[in-house]
Amino acid sequence: MEQERTETVEALAHDLKSPLSIIKAYTEAMEDDTEIDQEQSAYLSVIEENIEKSISLVKQMQYTSEITSPDIHIDQNQVDLREFLWKKQKDYEIQAREKQISIQLVFSETLPARIETDKKKLERILDNVVSNSIAYTPLGGRIEIRAEADEECIFYFIEDTGKGFTLKDMEKAMEKFYRGDEARSSEGAHSGLGLYIVWRLSQVLGGSVEIGNRESGGAWVKVWHRWK
Numbered sequence: 001m002e003q004e005r006t007e008t009v010e011a012l013a014h015d016l017k018s019p020l021s022i023i024k025a026y027t028e029a030m031e032d033d034t035e036i037d038q039e040q041s042a043y044l045s046v047i048e049e050n051i052e053k054s055i056s057l058v059k060q061m062q063y064t065s066e067i068t069s070p071d072i073h074i075d076q077n078q079v080d081l082r083e084f085l086w087k088k089q090k091d092y093e094i095q096a097r098e099k100q101i102s103i104q105l106v107f108s109e110t111l112p113a114r115i116e117t118d119k120k121k122l123e124r125i126l127d128n129v130v131s132n133s134i135a136y137t138p139l140g141g142r143i144e145i146r147a148e149a150d151e152e153c154i155f156y157f158i159e160d161t162g163k164g165f166t167l168k169d170m171e172k173a174m175e176k177f178y179r180g181d182e183a184r185s186s187e188g189a190h191s192g193l194g195l196y197i198v199w200r201l202s203q204v205l206g207g208s209v210e211i212g213n214r215e216s217g218g219a220w221v222k223v224w225h226r227w228k
Contacts, residue, residue, distance in 0.1 A: 016058050024051045060197070064176065067200050074204060075118045081154070082107060084119065085147060092130050092143075100140045103130075108148035115154060115227035121201045122225065128198045129158050129221050136162035136219070153207060155224045164213040173211060174199040198223065 027048045030036065036044070066072065089105045096103055126145075133143045141161040148155045165173065172178045176196045195211070198221075202209045206226030214220055 012061070016054070020051060020055050020058065024048065024055070027051065060194075064197060064200075067197065067204065072204055075120065076116055077119060079115050079117055079119050079122070080113065081111060081115050081147070082113065084122075085145070088123070088126055088130075089145065092134065095131065096134050096137075096143070099134065099137070101134060101137050102142045104142065104144045106144065106146040108146070110149045111147055111154070112149055112227065117154075117205060117225060117227060121205060125198050125201050125205075125223055125225075126156065126158075128194050129156075129223065132194060133158055133160040133162065133219070133221075136160065138162065141218075149227065152226055152228060153224045154227045155222065157220060157222050159214060159218060159220045161218040164217065164219045165211055170211055170213075174209065 027044055031041065031044050031048070085105060085107075089103055092103045130143065130145065137143060137160045143158065143160045146157040146159075148157070173195045178196070195209070199209045202223055202225055207224040209224075210222045212220050212222075
């Protein structure tokens with residue numbers, strides 16, 4: 001049943017790509033028309049924004065089918081972890097600028113200079129978690145990313161000053177397609193796949209993920225993977 005469900009989702013995602021791309025192309029062409037008035041332009045902007053959200057959902061659905069496969073490929077390579085995380089922090093600061101959210105990055109002394117991992121999968125994990133934190137952290141809030149290590153694993157602790165997880169979220173958030181009323185799924189694309197993708201990719205890299213709430217308010221997400 002699970003295999004059939006996965007294949008159905010993959011087929012649906014594939015079939016949705018073409019019509020969405022066509023709608024997007026026509027919308028962009030209409031926006032370039034100098035004869036449309038301000039009201040029509042506003043309508044087209046709303047249409048294009050929702051097309052982008054739909055395309056994002058389709059991509060998530062396709063990616064979920066890929067990482068569910070038992071034959072998922074791991075592209076293991078050398079990564080300068082500090083440099084990688086500094087670059088990611090700069091990306092997240094750009095995302096968070098509109099909400100005036102500060103992004104703090106902290107390294108443990110135990111953190112190795114270079115590690116062996118799949119860089120793209122690690123990037124996908126962190127992007128999902130931090131994007132969610134940005135989405136649910138209020139104006140002027142703060143997000144802290146800490147990186148630590150032991151002899152086998154790298155640990156990432158992402159904490160924010162947002163509204164945190166509900167009890168139901170903490171029980172079900174890693175389930176595929178879970179969409180709780182306050183589930184912290186990807187901003188603008190509430191597919192219920194965001195944390196599932198984080199959990200699945202962490203497993204692929206030899207780790208896992210845990211979530212919870214800070215005593216002072218806000219959420220925390222702990223992700224880890226093997227580095228040797």
